[in-house]
Amino acid sequence: MSKSPFYSILLPTYNERDNLPVVVAMIEQYLRDIPHEIIIIDDNSPDGTQEVATALQHQLGPERIILKPRSGKLGLGSAYVHGSQYARGDFLIIMDVDLSHHPRYIPTFIERQREGDYDIVTGSRYLPGGGVAGWNLKRKIISCGANYLTQLLLRPPISDVTGSFRLYRKSHFDRLVSQCTSKGYVFQMEMIVRAVNANLRIAEVPIIFVDRIYGESKLGGQEIVLFAKGVLQLTFLE
């Protein structure tokens, strides 16, 4: 490899004014020697996340921090599409900004990608070395049940298809995301299903997911039904 690849980290944000500087500082620390840029896509957060992002850009420079805000909460998939348009990297890294995804894993993703020239590297909570923090038994059962359903119906080459901590080769990412029609967890799965159909090379690394949202669970009965419906639709994709 004559030229070192450039990495674009996409950070879609909504009400993350406290976590954003921490995430950016951690990225700077762990990617000290790796050429990268951070693209912050704020969906007009009422808590002033965009001001924080602007201040970060003043500190680190417009080459390192790129701001591409949007007018409102327009969804994660479209945030990625929007950010990717301006990304100069050969590879994109997508992650959550609430510190459930730790930036210390990013070099691991990069290393893994290099090992096998993979097109996608995805973080898995189920691999040995991975795990979760802050989940009660009910949450674990729901997650494992959902995972079982996806393994049964989709037969993916990876153990964790709903994760959103991933590295993508940019060229493939743009093509895949333009084909996707679903949202939320199902979107993350649809990307993998389409990638498998396109014979892309996919690898995974263990990650520990730290749940920072205490109390209210995001998984109500309706969400579960929608998820199951999404998996069924993906089973018969194309």
Place this chain on the structure above:
Amino acid sequence: MNPKTVLPICIGVLILWLLVLLGLFPISLPSVLHRLVLTVPFLGIVIFGFYSLFYLIYKVVNLKDCPQAQIELEREVKRIRADPEYSSLFRATTSPTGR
């Protein structure tokens, strides 16, 4: 073992099974075999049910719980906020009232 190919096979087998159940199957089966054919789907469902249950229990038990990760994260957040190298990031992004 693609679900897209498994589904037509399952439907085909189900139709054959219904024919046997309704006595419409062209070949008459000896009564032992007949009874066996009728119970096989229910056996299949029960076996699948147990397999799913054990798989789920196995998965839940093996999903590693890392409470230490949460503690370490809080520690690291404190540490990086106090780190002189990144202090400019936190100074600039803290509101005047302080957080």
